[in-house]
Amino acid sequence: MKNIIEKAIDLKQKLIDFVYDAEDEIAVALETYALEKGKKNSYGIKQQNITIDLFVTDGRINNQTPLDIFLASTEDLNTEERGIIQRWQNNFIGLFEIQVIANESYQLMNWLTAKTYKVCGHSQITAKETQRWQPGEIILAIIAPINEFEWFFFSDRIIKGRLSQPKLAVAIGEFRDSYPEFLYADAPELLEQAWSSVALYHQEFVDYFGSDSLTLPGYKLNQKIGELQQRISEQKLKDAGIDSNKSLSQMLSESNTNEADFTETASDLGVDTKAIDNIIKNQNKLSMVTPKVNLPPEIKQAENVTVFSHPQWGQIFLPNFNKFIDLLNQENILEAELDTSLKYIKKYLEQPEASYYIWQQLTQNYAHDLEVLLQKYTQKNDFHLERDLDSLLLEYNKLSKPKLPAIASVPIHLNNLFETAVAQVQKNKSKHKKQKQKKGFS
Structure with missing residues (x-):
């Protein structure tokens, strides 16, 4: 060897x-x-x-x-x-x-x-x-x-x-x-499940909101996204034939015990035999879970947030995006508003959240005004959207091929790690805050 x-x-x-x-x-x-x-x-x-x-x-x-x-x-x-x-x-x-x-x-x-x-x-x-x-x-x-x-x-x-x-x-x-x-190079089956989960999440989004994009106050959107996630979680358990035994499903997925040992243990706990059979039969459906999406403070606190949903790009949240759209909807952008418009251009080029998909939406709906603004931003009067936009976006690392979004399902062991890590960070922050308060009053 x-x-x-x-x-x-x-x-x-x-x-x-x-x-x-x-x-x-x-x-x-x-x-x-x-x-x-x-x-x-x-x-x-x-x-x-x-x-x-x-x-x-x-x-x-x-x-x-x-x-x-x-x-x-x-x-x-x-x-x-x-x-x-x-x-x-x-x-x-x-x-x-x-x-x-x-x-x-x-x-x-x-x-x-x-x-x-x-x-x-x-x-x-x-x-x-x-x-x-x-x-x-x-x-x-x-x-x-x-x-x-x-x-x-x-x-x-x-x-x-x-x-x-x-x-x-x-x-x-x-x-x-x-x-x-x-990401899952040695487990293509996990990658396939992850991409499928993005498409399913998108369909649930459209069914729940009635559209693939909408604008809401940040606090309201945060509330609605939480409700949507709860709905998706419950539906996944229901599809697996499990309504009230989620913890047992996780036990089977996370443990190294065989089915016979699991059945014996669950029976000792008084769990219905039919429920145990459903859990064992459908455990593969629960091998990956949809991670909880925690919107950052700048989204929750924004006056308005526009969210886009796509079966591959996932969900994209842009605070105060409607203000930029209002500028683009004008027949001619006033000179006094030009500086604000160019700041938006700079922001959406530099921010990873404003993906290639978002720029395609802007191009599709506001081609003329967007081209004028990009000519001014790049200081190139011959800048043409169809010819030059892709190369400009590439300079800002905005690729035309979507990468797996954060809403994609992840293996249970990763989800457990992320949840534990968040809990530890929050615990440490709380402890540090209490120590500072104690020091302040000493």
Whole structure:
């Protein structure tokens, strides 16, 4: 096994050299890929190395990966070597917890999916580095398959240390923002469920509000969203055949007990046999849960908030958006209001909440006035919406492809982590506040 891993490391170096030496479309694609990733990540040397390693299987040149091109253009590879390289198409980056350290291998758990992997070390990882590794530490890395059961470190490693639950929740949020395409890379079934949940949430939104967009005072919208979420939660339990035994469903999903043990325990508690059968039968429907959406204070306290709902973009909340629309509805924006209008343009370009989808809505409904404002904002009289808007939005990291929204369902273990982290933060804030008050009156 050690020989196979070392051969894989040698082949990987040849692949990386091939990418670095390229002077054609590969070089252009690499520069573009690195620039895009650089906008989302601190660009230290380890991060740069990880970006290059991601590029070889995630980058695209005319619908081919650099790895595909390497295989096609390298003739001196034997069958075994080609087999080793082809397995790398299943590479993925994850946020792993070191669970067990044994000899030169490590049992890692991907926190995004709770799946575990036996990952082998190799000669390019020094003893000085691994001697500092401890069970419980979090590591960001790419792993690649050696065979069906074993993997090896394909990239540099960024050790984040032992993290409290709030800090781990933040790290997972950062991973979600930086690597949305790898969110459930080793569990496509979870990704499919998550996207389906966004579409279902959107339909529930439309059924409840009677529209895919509306404007309400912030406090009222917060109240209505809470009611909608409660309705969705109850409907999901009902669809699973469970009306009053939610806690038991969670017990089965979260425990490692088998169905027989669960049935015996539940029966001892006096739970109806039919209810137990429903829980066991439908437990997969409850393997992911819709996270509670907590609107931030600036939304709750806003005079008016416009919310848009979409089956892929999810829900988008924009405070006082109606004031900008009022300006665009005028036949001609008055000179006195021009400065205010340009401030809105700047705000919606810079704010992540005003996604590509929002700009498409503006273009569809207010094309002429929006084009005039963008000409003034960019100081380009020849700025044309159809030709230039997409490239402008790309400068502000507004991509045309939606990433999984915050309302998407998440695995139960992640939902539990997020809820516990929020509770700990609120508890610490409350404790700190009481200490300050006590100090003030002493």
